[in-house]
Amino acid sequence: AYKLWVPNTSFDTASNWNQNRTPCAGDAVQFPADKMVSVLVRDSHAISDMLLPLDGELVLASGAALSAAGGDSDPACNPGAPLLFRNPDRFSWLDPHLWSSGTQAPGLFSVDAERVPCSYDDVLFPRDGSFRVALGPGPNPVHVRSVSAVGQTFSRDEDLTAFLASREGRLRFHGSGALRVGSQACTDASGCVCGNAEMLPWICASLLQPLGGRCPQAACQDPLLPQGQCCDLCGAIVSLTHDPTFDLERYRARLLDLFLKQPQYQGLQVAVSKVLRDAHTEIQVVLVETEHATGAAGQLGHALLQDAVAQGSVLGIVSATLRQSGKPMTADS
């Protein structure tokens, strides 16, 4: 499996500037003096003044241009205060918002810890874009299978270490954390534990930073907290123990095809993964009611229990348990 890094540090990305727009003709722009960064320029920009970082680079894509602002700047542009390039150090490896696992079928999601690269993942940074990643905080090195960046794939620690120490590497990776590659791909058909459990406090801190570090209140009584999730949620959790014939992908497909397509389950989101609980591995099936609590999660949970009993020997399921959150809270309670 792979995880793709989403944010970039491009000149042409509006959200990288403090006014949420790219520079227009006649603007004065500033990069933070002390923040190392590689910035890709794709378009043409006429600029009246630009302060560059003390250590950094502007990479000019084919056809890109930086020119002196002409006598009359764009009348639609209103250059007042200088346009500031946002702190490029703000993107943390541990932030679940900043990763994509490519095409995920509608109705499926990943618990927060598994939105960040797992130890068996291949990590891809955009090949034709500039980016910057903060490693850490957290006491443990991050382990992944491989890292692909600037047109190279690193799957041996010594190669990655040399890259991280190079100028190319230092422009793109910073922070106190360590990054290691070379861990095994997941070859167990029943799934593999992601391995981010010890990182969860830092992952959740990154996730919740925009919310002031606090989880939103769950809209039900006795909410549930799945393994690897940062905040309580309303719905149900089915826990499966299994034998070696269990196939995680086949079970996910079965969930999608047999259950989630039924009209009464349309509003549900499901996460299925192997997790560690009380020193044992189990398959965790998280059922979340995304909009209004209708009780559909509990219904599906019961259906899955019945399915496990009826088809357990075929599916490789040994036992199944169900937990459910309590009654929905009314608007005025």
Place this chain on the structure above:
Amino acid sequence: ETGTPEQKLQKRIADLHQPRMTTEEGNLVFLTSSAQNIEFRTGSLGKIKLNDDDLGECLHQIQRNKDDIIDLKRNTTGLPQNILSQVHQLNSKLVDL
């Protein structure tokens, strides 16, 4: 973006005449047109370097070469002319003996 299509075209033409740094097939190109310059300025202790060459040093050498050439011209013009005529005079004196 606002403005009539004509204003935009005018603007684009004006922009094209501004000095610029751009790329063409992987080459880094600094362009001026009309009467505008592209200037590179360092502080008093800073250098401008072209690959391994210190441009300031090179410019000094150009000036030193120029000065040396002026000296050489002064030394060589006149002197051989003068000598040549002296030698010719000697020759005629010898013939007269």
Place this chain on the structure above:
Amino acid sequence: ETGTPEQKLQKRIADLHQPRMTTEEGNLVFLTSSAQNIEFRTGSLGKIKLNDDDLGECLHQIQRNKDDIIDLKRNTTGLPQNILSQVHQLNSKLVDL
């Protein structure tokens, strides 16, 4: 994304070789890689200036120096050699007297 694997590889190499303006501890460095050039192209009235020097002027001075040196060589080679032999001849004639 489209293209044959070879085209993609070519593209990847091109990506790595994009020209860049880099800063290193406050130094400003313009970089191209491998076979790519850095080019300055001026319009008829535009100049490239490096600190107080006009780069075009400097290159002209180099050429002027070169032309002057060619002239100096033409004026000085032959002439002294010729004179030396004439003086030697005069000397031997004097001894013969």
Place this chain on the structure above:
Amino acid sequence: ETGTPEQKLQKRIADLHQPRMTTEEGNLVFLTSSAQNIEFRTGSLGKIKLNDDDLGECLHQIQRNKDDIIDLKRNTTGLPQNILSQVHQLNSKLVDL
């Protein structure tokens, strides 16, 4: 803008040392401060060109000019001096006759 006066001062000092690309009366100006350099670096096969001139070639020509000037000096100094004194000796010998 926020920050204590001290933070603002720090920021302004930092600004002063940041390399900068700016526009002055339509000219495009690249600036570094005090002891910082501006460098142009190509790969081993890349050239630095001003219009049609290869700047690396031009810098070589400066060195060639310098070498030629040294040769010219060697050929012209000494030789005419020597000749001059020889011609003077010849003159006095002729007078003595």
